[in-house]
Amino acid sequence: QVQLVESGGGLVQPGGSLRLSCAASGLTLRIYAVTWYRQAPGKQRELVATITSGGRTTYADFVEGRFTISRDNDQNTVYLQMNSLKPEDTAVYYCNGRWGPLDYWGQGTQVTVSS
Numbered sequence: 299q300v301q302l303v304e305s306g307g308g309l310v311q312p313g314g315s316l317r318l319s320c321a322a323s324g325l326t327l328r329i330y331a332v333t334w335y336r337q338a339p340g341k342q343r344e345l346v347a348t349i350t351s352g353g354r355t356t357y358a359d360f361v362e363g364r365f366t367i368s369r370d371n372d373q374n375t376v377y378l379q380m381n382s383l384k385p386e387d388t389a390v391y392y393c394n395g396r397w398g399p400l401d402y403w404g405q406g407t408q409v410t411v412s413s
Contacts, residue, residue: 299323299324300322300323300324300325300402301322301323301324301402301404302320302321302322302393302394302395302402302403302404303320303321303322303323303404303405304318304319304320304391304392304393304404304405304406304407305318305319305321305407306318306319306407307390307391307407307408307409307410308408308409308410309410309411309412310383310409310410310411311411311412311413312383312384312385312411312412312413313382313383314383314411315379315380315381315382315383316380316383316409317377317378317379317380318334318377318378318380318391318393318407318409319375319376319377320332320334320375320376320377320378320393320395320404321373321374321375322374322375322395323374325395325400325402326374327369327371327374327375327376327395328351328369328371328374329351329397330351330395330396330397330400331348331349331350331351331395331396331397332348332349332367332369332376332393332394332395332396333345333346333347333348333349333393333394333396334346334347334348334367334376334378334391334392334393334394335391335392335393335394336387336389336390336391336392336409337389337390337392337406338386338388338389338390341389343392344358345358346358346361346365346378346391347361347365347367347378348367349367349368349369349376351397353369355367355368364380364381364382364383365378365379365380365381366378366379367379376393378391378393380409383409383411384411385411385412386411387409387411388409388410388411388412389408389409390406390407390408390409391406391407391408391409392404392405392406
């Protein structure tokens, strides 16, 4: 059974950091392009960051150098390191793995940035 499982979310104060993980089972994540998305209450889901199978990374403009996406192929996991978090980063964060026609989503992890 193919699964992507996000973890690492939680409550953090403004300016704090979190590292999200997207752990895969039932598939070899290193061949997939993996994207982190987020969805805030009442808003559409938006792309945060992508890492290709070759390790190339791209980020949404709002990231402004605060987040880093990376992958550990031995652990079959992709990470999103988030620093200098702002209240507007509050959202459910989802990971998506895509390879050709194959497209998998995790269930999401809640990130809340609040004092």
